[in-house]
Amino acid sequence: MDEGGRNRRASRPPSCAEPPDQGRLAIPLETVRLLLRPWHVSDAVAHREMWVDRDPRVPAHRRIDAEGRPTVEDLEDRIRDTPPPGSLGLLVVERKGTGDVLGYCGLIASPIVPEGEPEVAYELLRRARGQGYATEAARAVLGWARATGHRRVWATVRAWNDASLRVLAKLGFETTDRVERDAVHGDSLFLTKQL
Numbered sequence: 001m002d003e004g005g006r007n008r009r010a011s012r013p014p015s016c017a018e019p020p021d022q023g024r025l026a027i028p029l030e031t032v033r034l035l036l037r038p039w040h041v042s043d044a045v046a047h048r049e050m051w052v053d054r055d056p057r058v059p060a061h062r063r064i065d066a067e068g069r070p071t072v073e074d075l076e077d078r079i080r081d082t083p084p085p086g087s088l089g090l091l092v093v094e095r096k097g098t099g100d101v102l103g104y105c106g107l108i109a110s111p112i113v114p115e116g117e118p119e120v121a122y123e124l125l126r127r128a129r130g131q132g133y134a135t136e137a138a139r140a141v142l143g144w145a146r147a148t149g150h151r152r153v154w155a156t157v158r159a160w161n162d163a164s165l166r167v168l169a170k171l172g173f174e175t176t177d178r179v180e181r182d183a184v185h186g187d188s189l190f191l192t193k194q195l
Contacts, residue, residue, distance in 0.1 A: 027084075027085055028091070029140045029143070029144055030140070031136045031137070031139070031140050033095060033133070033136060034093055034095060034096060034102075034133065034137055035093075035094045035095075035096050036091040036094075036105060036106075036140055037091055037092050038084050038085060038091065039079045039090075039091075039092055040079070041076045041079050041080060043092050043101055044072045044073075044076040044079055045072055046103075046125065047075045047079075047101075047104075048064075048070065048071070048072050048075055050103060050104075050123055050124075050125055051063060051064050051070065052064055053126040057158070057160060057185055057186055058185065085106065087144075087148035087149070088108060088118055089106050089108075090104045090106035090108065091104060091106045093124065093128075093133060093137045101125075102124055102125055102128035102133055103122065103123050103124035103133070103137075104121075104122065104123055105121070105122035105123075105134070105137035105138055105140075105141050106120075107120060107121070107141060107144065107150075108121050110154065110156075112156065112180075113156075113190070117150065117151075118145060118150055118153055118154070119153070119155060119156065120141055120142065120145075120153050120154070122134050122137060122138055122141075122167075129163065130163075134163075134167045135167050135170050138167060138171055142171065142193070142195065145195055150195055151194065151195055152192055153195060154191070155168050155173055155191045155192075156189065156190055156191070157188065157191070158187065158188055158189075159179075159186050159187045159188070159189055160186045161186075165189075168191050171193065172193055173191040173192065173193045174191060174192060174193070175189060175190075175191050176190045176191060176192055178190040
């Protein structure tokens with residue numbers, strides 16, 4: 001999810017185990033306005049900007065620490081170490097025709113949801129929010145999930161993150177009874193979508 005999401009090691013695109021017997025879809029994904037593509041080392045600058053932009057309610061391990069880490073160089077190293085996406089992975093969200101990096105969106109294998117059912121994750125730079133990019137990117141990612149054989153996708157979001165909850169509602173996610181309580185950072189809500 002975006003900045004109010006769960007602890008998902010979003011500091012870098014995760015290396016996710018492929019679900020068994022799943023196909024692959026050609027990357028990049030394209031929408032009317034966006035290109036969703038693998039990470040380039042040069043994306044580290046925009047990725048660090050996301051770290052700086054994060055809401056202060058986000059857990060400290062997902063914000064810039066007192067020593068200024070992660071640095072752009074730290075993020076460059078993480079990008080270099082990340083395998084290319086298959087049927088899971090986080091993709092850079094880029095505005096078509098401009099090359100502007102707006103954030104990331106993709107599918108991750110999360111230890112807090114059932115095995116083999118991915119979680120959709122996204123985060124946009126503050127300057128890119130409120131323009132429908134998260135919905136557009138996530139819709140493309142849900143198509144990717146369906147094409148690679150997934151039947152259900154999860155999302156987790158902090159209860160205070162109204163913008164992400166609106167995106168998920170537009171995409172047809174339904175709330176579940178599962179809530180992880182967190183008095184410090186806000187409760188995490190669990191939502192699902194059948195594909």
